[in-house]
Amino acid sequence: MEVRARAPGKIILAGEHAVVHGSTAVAAAIDLYTYVSLRFPTPEENDDALIFHLKDLDLEFTWPVGKIKEVLPDQGSHAASSPLSCSFEATKAIASLVEEQNIPEDKIGLVAGVSAFLWLYTSIHGYKPAKAVVTSELPLGSGLGSSAALCVALSAALLALSDSVKLDFSHQGWQVFGDSELELVNKWAFEGEKMIHGKPSGIDNTVSTYGNMIKFRSGELTRIRTNMPLKMLITNTKVGRNTKALVAGVSERAVRHPSAMTSVFNAVDSISKEVADIIQSPVSDDLAITEKEEKLEELMEMSQGLLQCMGVSHASIENVIRTTLKYKLSTKLTGAGGGGCVLTLLPTLLSGTVVDKVIADLEACGFQCLIAGIGGRGMEISFSGSS
Numbered sequence: 277m278e279v280r281a282r283a284p285g286k287i288i289l290a291g292e293h294a295v296v297h298g299s300t301a302v303a304a305a306i307d308l309y310t311y312v313s314l315r316f317p318t319p320e321e322n323d324d325a326l327i328f329h330l331k332d333l334d335l336e337f338t339w340p341v342g343k344i345k346e347v348l349p350d351q352g353s354h355a356a357s358s359p360l361s362c363s364f365e366a367t368k369a370i371a372s373l374v375e376e377q378n379i380p381e382d383k384i385g386l387v388a389g390v391s392a393f394l395w396l397y398t399s400i401h402g403y404k405p406a407k408a409v410v411t412s413e414l415p416l417g418s419g420l421g422s423s424a425a426l427c428v429a430l431s432a433a434l435l436a437l438s439d440s441v442k443l444d445f446s447h448q449g450w451q452v453f454g455d456s457e458l459e460l461v462n463k464w465a466f467e468g469e470k471m472i473h474g475k476p477s478g479i480d481n482t483v484s485t486y487g488n489m490i491k492f493r494s495g496e497l498t499r500i501r502t503n504m505p506l507k508m509l510i511t512n513t514k515v516g517r518n519t520k521a522l523v524a525g526v527s528e529r530a531v532r533h534p535s536a537m538t539s540v541f542n543a544v545d546s547i548s549k550e551v552a553d554i555i556q557s558p559v560s561d562d563l564a565i566t567e568k569e570e571k572l573e574e575l576m577e578m579s580q581g582l583l584q585c586m587g588v589s590h591a592s593i594e595n596v597i598r599t600t601l602k603y604k605l606s607t608k609l610t611g612a613g614g615g616g617c618v619l620t621l622l623p624t625l626l627s628g629t630v631v632d633k634v635i636a637d638l639e640a641c642g643f644q645c646l647i648a649g650i651g652g653r654g655m656e657i658s659f660s661g662s663s
């Protein structure tokens with residue numbers, strides 16, 4: 277029996293970073309996914325290893341289960357139904373297991389993802405041999421939530437083959453978990469995100485688990501229902517960055533300037549609430565849509581200004597802003613910033629010719645553009661093969 281799980285990436289329309297400090301944020305799932313296949317060896321295969329295969333990167337990591345047991349002796353008896361944080365000792369033990377894999381220096385960012393895998397796997401399945409294969413349509417470390425998509429897809433696949441979840445194995449195609457299972461996936465994924473981000477807000481794993489568009493504050497989500505067509509151009513500056521370091525940088529700034537940063541976070545909170553209200557209110561005609569788009573554009577500009585106050589913009593992001601402004605289009609960074617991806621609102625009445633020109637200008641700067649579907653499906657699983 278093999279299970280396949282998929283979980284989407286996301287864009288943050290308003291509130292990144294401030295959401296870590298208790299402000300409201302608005303995020304939407306996008307139709308780009310990370311896939312995880314999980315299979316236990318049959319008795320005939322007589323395999324006693326845990327294998328983590330990153331197919332797109334052509335990297336495979338293998339640990340004999342005996343070695344994992346020796347280094348992480350307390351992982352055999354945990355209940356999959358109660359998500360647990362990785363202790364200091366376990367973090368050190370996992371670091372030693374990852375270190376022995378000699379991950380190449382130019383792919384050192386993967387250490388965090390591999391560590392999250394080891395924690396989630398051993399917490400849910402102990403020392404059982406297995407093979408997990410990962411593929412992704414998302415650029416890694418670019419602000420589109422690849423870390424959360426990985427943690428959600430991993431948690432979903434692991435739980436699907438555990439005793440904690442009851443599923444219909446005969447169902448053909450993708451199926452959705454029930455509410456309590458989704459909640460469990462989301463909680464485990466949050467534990468994985470903690471290993472990658474240090475101090476995540478939980479917005480990325482939540483929107484990846486549940487899909488759609490959400491308003492999120494202090495761990496609470498509210499689903500946003502909308503009939504407003506919302507089209508965003510996503511530009512990847514291709515400047516690499518690391519969410520953990522950027523989140524830590526904002527927290528350090530908040531320690532240095534507590535009063536000023538509290539005002540910044542409060543302003544972001546107001547902007548996110550307004551963004552959610554605009555998107556949710558019903559639209560009647562083109563005029564109403566244009567008015568809403570103009571308001572959203574202004575709020576995106578204000579968001580970007582506040583993200584700059586937090587110290588997470590970048591010369592490449594400013595370059596995209598300048599380029600799109602030539603066409604009177606508004607742009608803000610999305611995710612942790614410092615490079616990565618930015619969003620440009622494409623108004624409904626904007627002609628296709630202009631969109632093509634903007635994209636050509638941006639691509640001439642070496643950036644990569646894409647238009648993804650927004651507000652779609654959350655995490656899903658499918659089964660194949662016989663047990």
Ligand SMILES: Nc1ncnc2c1ncn2[C@@H]1O[C@H](COP(=O)(O)OP(=O)(O)O)[C@@H](O)[C@H]1O
Binds near residue numbers: 410415420424473517
């Ligand atoms: N498909 C994947 N395979 C392995 N690791 C991954 C994968 N997707 C994400 N990661 C991990 O997450 C990290 C990127 O997360 P992060 O810096 O939060 O950026 P983002 O979530 O915006 O892509 C990678 O460096 C890696 O450790």
Ligand SMILES: C[C@@](O)(CCOP(=O)(O)O)CC(=O)O
Binds near residue numbers: 296523
């Ligand atoms: C900066 C932050 O708000 C979003 C990070 O998103 P990403 O990892 O850059 O895709 C952090 C968080 O909310 O956990």
Ligand SMILES: [Mg+2]
Binds near residue numbers: 421423424
């Ligand atoms: Mg991330």
